[in-house]
Amino acid sequence: MVVTTHNHPDHTYDLPMLADQVRQYNQQVEKKNRKYITYLLDEDSHGDHKDKLKGSHSPRNSPRHLRPDTSYSDVPKKFGVEFDVFATEHDNNLEHSVGLVISLRENDAVKYKIGITSDTRYMAILPKLFEGCDVVVCHFSSLRLGEFGGKQQSPRRLGYTGTRKIIQKTKAPLFLITEFWGGKGDIRFPVLKQLRLDKNDDNKVVIGGDIGFMLNIPDGQVHCNRCGRWVPPEEINTPRPARDYETLRYLCKDCIS
Numbered sequence: 636m637v638v639t640t641h642n643h644p645d646h647t648y649d650l651p652m653l654a655d656q657v658r659q660y661n662q663q664v665e666k667k668n669r670k671y672i673t674y675l676l677d678e679d680s681h682g683d684h685k686d687k688l689k690g691s692h693s694p695r696n697s698p699r700h701l702r703p704d705t706s707y708s709d710v711p712k713k714f715g716v717e718f719d720v721f722a723t724e725h726d727n728n729l730e731h732s733v734g735l736v737i738s739l740r741e742n743d744a745v746k747y748k749i750g751i752t753s754d755t756r757y758m759a760i761l762p763k764l765f766e767g768c769d770v771v772v773c774h775f776s777s778l779r780l781g782e783f784g785g786k787q788q789s790p791r792r793l794g795y796t797g798t799r800k801i802i803q804k805t806k807a808p809l810f811l812i813t814e815f816w817g818g819k820g821d822i823r824f825p826v827l828k829q830l831r832l833d834k835n836d837d838n839k840v841v842i843g844g845d846i847g848f849m850l851n852i853p854d855g856q857v858h859c860n861r862c863g864r865w866v867p868p869e870e871i872n873t874p875r876p877a878r879d880y881e882t883l884r885y886l887c888k889d890c891i892s
């Protein structure tokens with residue numbers, strides 16, 4: 636399944652390539668072994684990209700577009716996924732950007748809930764939308780000068796001020812801070828350090844998100860990239876990589892020492 640939240644190039648330009656790989660794969664396997672992607676796309680990305688995705692989705696399952704204030708479920712039998720969509724305020728040229736609350740169900744009971752801000756300015760409704768979430772994924776974007784002082788807030792992005800407000804006002808045990816814009820250097824470590832200092836609640840865990848972060852659902856344990864054990868998120872460390880922009884590694888307390 637592929638889900639997009641808004642039609643900015645860093646979020647959607649891989650769609651045609653991904654679709655092409657699936658088409659090539661399906662050429663080589665028997666019909667019964669073909670694989671298809673289910674697409675849930677925000678309306679702007681849907682309009683721009685849907686024609687380039689032909690052949691990578693089942694003929695009976697065309698790319699759907701996500702409308703705010705609507706729920707989409709992936710036809711569950713025993714296990715199911717439900718996407719609750721809300722409108723975000725990000726870019727005046729993108730009318731249909733959205734964020735998500737994803738509920739994972741087992742036998743109709745919600746077992747785990749994931750909140751995703753997507754790229755947006757801070758909106759007062761966000762902590763309410765994320766009520767009951769086990770993890771909230773914040774799209775940090777860029778940092779404005781002076782933001783650590785709490786005075787300036789970006790009109791289009793969460794940045795430091797918006798991310799800090801979400802952490803402080805949302806009752807969730809785990810926050811993953813992702814999508815740092817790279818145009819002002821590798822700002823991840825000063826930002827994460829300041830967020831941890833400012834969060835005003837000792838029980839909330841704040842971790843930088845990256846490829847390689849693996850969460851076990853529903854117990855919420857995190858995979859150590861070195862020894863392979865699953866440990867509680869508060870025991871995970873992300874040491875600063877040797878070079879700027881390198882992928883983060885997630886290490887348990889035995890592996891960090």
Ligand SMILES: [Zn+2]
Pocket residue numbers: 641643725754
């Ligand atoms: Zn964006």
Ligand SMILES: [Zn+2]
Pocket residue numbers: 859860861862863864886887888889890
């Ligand atoms: Zn370990």
